[in-house]
Amino acid sequence: MQVREVVASTNWTDVFATNAGAIYQCDAENCWYIDFAGKVARFDYRCLMKLRKAVNNIDIEGLLLDNTKSPDLEIIFICACDxxxxLTLTEIIKFKELLQGTFVMLDLNHIIYNRLYRVAV
Structure with missing residues (x-):
């Protein structure tokens, strides 16, 4: 069963998607679902922020230029997350793109909401 089929039968909202994966928001459960690297993982907002920070802190250029280590895989583990x-370096690049796009969409949604519903002072 594809994740898109599951999304259609649940109350998940698409936040951002690429060819490599997608991130969904579930207001009923107050969480986020990440469909990436062959699995769907559930995160609360705090863990999603930690994941974003961990992925953004990976120095891809440094891994490629460091001849003493094999730059084939990177393990991303977030404390207090399940x-x-x-991921390979290619997957890390795709994951960064997915997370960055998600937070751009969230910022854009916040800006639009504030413009539409701001209270006259």
Whole structure:
């Protein structure tokens, strides 16, 4: 069963998607679902922020230029979160794109909401 089929039968809202994955928001459960690297993982907002920080802190250029280490895999583990990702450098780049796009959409949604519903002072 594809994640898109599950989304259609639940109350998940698409936040952002690429060819590599997607992130959904579930207001009923107050959480986020990330469909990436062959699995769907559930995160609360705090853990999603930690994941974003961990992925953004990976120095891809440094890994590629460091001849003493094999830059094939990176393990992303977030304390207080249930999921761990073991990703190749290509997957890390795609994951960064997915997370960055998600937070751009969230910022855009916040801006639009504030413009539409701001109270006259």
């Amino acid at each position: 999921d761990t990702y073991v």
